[in-house]
Amino acid sequence: GRSVGEVGLGCWQLGRGDWPAMEDAQARAVIEAALGEGVDFFDTADVYGRGESEERLGRFLRELRAEVAIATKVGRFPEPGWPRNFEPAVLRAHVEASLRRLGRERVDLVQLHCVPPEVLARGEVFATLIALRDEGKIAAFGASVESSAEAR
Numbered sequence: 001g002r003s004v005g006e007v008g009l010g011c012w013q014l015g016r017g018d019w020p021a022m023e024d025a026q027a028r029a030v031i032e033a034a035l036g037e038g039v040d041f042f043d044t045a046d047v048y049g050r051g052e053s054e055e056r057l058g059r060f061l062r063e064l065r066a067e068v069a070i071a072t073k074v075g076r077f078p079e080p081g082w083p084r085n086f087e088p089a090v091l092r093a094h095v096e097a098s099l100r101r102l103g104r105e106r107v108d109l110v111q112l113h114c115v116p117p118e119v120l121a122r123g124e125v126f127a128t129l130i131a132l133r134d135e136g137k138i139a140a141f142g143a144s145v146e147s148s149a150e151a152r
Contacts, residue, residue: 008041015049045073058102073113
């Protein structure tokens with residue numbers, strides 16, 4: 001039910017990890033520049049900098065008092081690891097950890113990050129996602145895949 005612009009900001013670079021470090025001032029400047037250009041959709045993931053991208057995004061958006069849509073992805077975090085991250089209790093714990101890092105009671109979109117097709121076929125992830133939606137912790141859910149074959 002929410003409209004967002006066609007251009008969003010992917011936030012992998014906000015988390016220090018396997019790429020060059022971005023200091024807080026630079027990370028905040030990236031978010032400010034995006035907001036200044038009218039960006040109202042931000043995409044992150046729990047694995048980006050092991051949660052640092054989510055934490056920084058949430059903190060800077062609160063400081064800037066920006067009302068935007070946020071999508072995050074879960075499933076690739078190192079602990080307990082892929083594909084166990086899609087087990088119901090683990091999936092729930094990862095979504096709740098993302099909410100804490102983002103400083104939100106609800107996230108607009110949670111995507112299963114590179115979810116194995118066999119996990120989708122079993123279907124238990126959907127019960128967990130529906131429960132999280134019914135509890136008001138997520139507004140919507142989907143999947144982030146690596147190929148059109150996986151999407152089908």
